[in-house]
Amino acid sequence: KQEVTQIPAALSVPEGENLVLNCSFTDSAIYNLQWFRQDPGKGLTSLLLIQSSQREQTSGRLNASLDKSSGRSTLYIAASQPGDSATYLCAVRLNTGFQKLVFGTGTRLLVSP
């Protein structure tokens, strides 16, 4: 059974810092991995999607990497801003059966001005 873990559970940093969020998964048989952002009281917004054959994806100040063989992904946020404060969720899409998304518990990020 695929399990996704995110560390740390919560993170508080001053504005301007570069930071790394970690995601690990137990079964490397994945089709892709996705990072989402969730703001309080709102749904999820997709940030980056990495196919299993890719090593990284970049969007603006965000960079996500994937090491499928070791079951790890990182989300790098450069020059953090207060508007980056949110919960960040990692999800893997299974490569078998229904190919559903399996989510981690998230990292709650607070960026202080």
Added chain:
Amino acid sequence: ETGVTQTPRHLVMGMTNKKSLKCEQHLGHNAMYWYKQSAKKPLELMFVYSLEERVENNSVPSRFSPECPNSSHLFLHLHTLQPEDSALYLCASSRSTGQLQETQYFGPGTRLLVL
């Protein structure tokens, strides 16, 4: 605006009540999903509908009953819920589940409290 709306946004109900959650998507998608997000737990997939047919029921208790009358609307009917059912219920939609690369678009969720 994600194109996926959910009503109500907040709901308080007693264990003997019957209520329904509604989801509507304006994206032309043909697959819709219900997820449950409990405190300190990962999102759990509950149901999936593709082309208005249920294709996934993730061992959800029968007190939750989904309905998909057309590809734009999805309901979750609730009856005799338990306090542990209190959670954020998220709806999502995507293109046909036959395409592996489709992205799911999420609604804002309904915050449910069962007393």
